[in-house]
Amino acid sequence: MLKIPTRTETIYKFKAKGGKIVAVAPYHYPKALFRAFNILPVEVWGPPKLNTLESKAHIQTYVCSVVHSILAFYLQGNLEVCDFILIPHTCDSLQGLGSIFLDFIKPKQKVLTFYTPRERRRIDISFLSKEIEKLYNQLCEFTGEKPDFEELHRHIDIEEKANKMLKKLLNERQYLDIDDFNFYSILRTKEFLPAEEFIEIANDVYLMYKTDKPISKTPVIVSGLLPEPMEIFTIINEKNGFVAGDDLAITGRRLYPPSEGSNPFVRLAKSIIFSPPEPSRGDSVEARLKNLLEIAKRTNSKGVIFYIVTFCEQEYFYISHLRKGLRENGIKSILIDTDINQELSQQAITRLEVFLETLQ
């Protein structure tokens, strides 16, 4: 088994070399831009199983556990090591979190925000490239650095290689003889590793676990923000299934396509704008369904697990339509509500087990 570096190790190693750290909330942002300033983005998706007592003094209980955890994690002093905090505008709750940070908590770190358009028109690319340029100018001001276009392109190219590698691993998942927990633990290093290190690890994984024959287990798809609690993988694997494809914000929804052009801001914008359809981009029911059906077809999956963080309104919105559309195409589905800070309930485990049995 490969040794996977932890977030903490990575952060201190990067800082020791003179780099800076930006803590990033979910989930679209121009990673390469930060790297061009020698800033390493480290994504904060929780962490799971956290006591979020502190966040409850600022946020109501009907806000999702991901947002609670990010704030609690900060309030417990765990982001002290970071030089910046970036809150992308992913949903109403993260919008609110950004505002709470800027207006009330006022951390010692600079808090940056980033707006991703909800459409995929030419004007959206134009706006997003200006939004990225604004971020560039802010970073120039805060760091005193001014990386040129060549440097920006260089980092975009590296990030695109890492994205390509992620895509390769996901696309060839059924030929990789590794359990889901370890597979996703490796994929999730992309949330904090420098792209060049992720590429190396992903390559090693590919070489180490690649087989000629597809895995002879039942393929399923997982959809949602993140696979937390990660017990889901154990249950799937124990029931002779495996995650053959995903529509997860941490991975499949961020398979950014490669970009071209002379302006790095436009390149970054296009890459985000043309990422797969998903809730935070306000995509239509049809686009979401088409995407799920394509993943199912490619992976030969006959089941989709909607693994939804409770209170995440945008994830819940289309569920009934998506399930109906899947059903009409012979694909079964199940909805499991989760809280990243709690164990999976026995009831949810039983439902998952029964669901997996029906797929066999």
Place this chain on the structure above:
Amino acid sequence: MNFLKAARYFLMTNFIGKPYLRYERKRGERKIAHLTGENSPLNPPLKITAYTKEFVSSHYFKGRYVEGVKPVAWVTSGAPIEILKALGFFLIYPENHAALCGARKVQMDLIETAEKSGLSNNVCSYVRTDIGSLLSGKTPAGKLPKPDLLVACSNICQTVLHWYRMLQKYLNIPLVIIDTPFVYNEIEPHQVEYVKKQLKNSLLPVAERIAGKTLKEKDLKNVIKLSKDATELWLEILNLCAERPSPLTVFDQFVYMAPIVEMRGDKETVDYYNAMYKEVKSRVNMGKGAIKRERRRLLWDNLPIWFKMRELALKLAERGINIPISTYTYAWGELAPLMNLKKDEFEVMAKVYLSPILNRGAGQKLKAMRNMVDRFKLDGVILHSDRSCKPYSMGQMDERNKLIEEFKIPAMLLEADQNDENAYSEEQVAIRIESFFEMLGVSHG
């Protein structure tokens, strides 16, 4: 235009709807003086209440016959409607319709229908109400006209994007999204440019195609002027509530605000608010308040609890508490100064529609609350923590703390929901309000 339908529209609205609603209004006006008895803590409502009913009902009545006569658009409450109005669109606001269902207490049946269809109770209760109405065909408005166009503007929440995508799926008609980036600090030029381009390049061509005509600058200017006039009047009316005793309660305002949301841009709306201004002003001159004995004055933050308006109004008034203003009702007036008629219309609309309170940071809202506390001479704040409206509710806990600690003003968080009675605990609300009364020094004991 279908001439048979046009003739029916003309006959029904002018010869059936209009006289009937006028008759009802006159009847209502006669009744108003006797609506609250001697023992009621409330003074009789304004005569304009009957006019409001006539005005709003007339809109929905027209809606029953408008299909095939005028192009119809369903829009979000923060949508840039001036372009649509100038092109002759008839507008329906699903949010207002959901609020109407809540106020008439028919929403739970609709919510149940939506939930049975698979819509999660984690989704906004306005959406569940409205989708339930769409699926069941039930509405207190009689019948809603089928739209030719959907317009969703993200300046109030991200929920509307998904909501309108779902409507698009059900109705199979064009949807235009006007994406308004959230303003954490100041509005930036690239944000204005983005919204302006969407108005010009996305909304306008689709709206013109559906309307079958080209937008005339003078029509647009005229609609913007009417919007501005009505908005200014609404603001002036609300500012009269700074008087002691306040001529209105927030519960009155929640009802009277319907036309500023639904019918701004119409001349009749300006006439309506002119009439309201006169009546409110005369109340102020007489020194007559909305409640009989105004001992304390509060600020309301967030949407109303539509299905509990009457009960709350009475409960508060019994203790001599009035709520003369809210961030929500004020939001529909405070943008009036931004409507500069001398500047490029699209630029003006872009700025206006980027600026609603829900598209600004929580700090900005706190600042607005602070100003209202001073201007309206308020003694406390009720922050309705609305489970359905996260963009309005997030930040409230810090806002409450700041109000208490820095501004030294009592503030209470009231957990409820705008439309979903399942998220409302009668007992818990009673306890919270009672302890708040104690803080305000108006408890029974």
